[in-house]
Amino acid sequence: TTRTSNSKTPYINFITEASDLAASLREARSARNLLRRKGKQSSAEYEQLTRHIEGLSALLQSGWRKGEKKRRRR
Secondary structure (H helix, E strand, O other): OOOOOOOOOOOOOHHHHHHHHHHHHHHHHHHHHHHHHOOOOOOHHHHHHHHHHHHHHHHHHHHHHHHHHHHOOO
């Protein structure tokens, strides 16, 4: 039996969740930019957003990087 995606599954179904992840990444970046404009780069919230953004962008770009390597000519 195949298990449907729920909170217990460690993997991410990119087909269904990529747009949500991208939207979450955009929201986190805009929130962080707002904090930066207020001069709050040293705040805990800013650090938390930075880690969240790094995690999301790593998830979203990992598959893209693999594709890039395949297409590159030697």
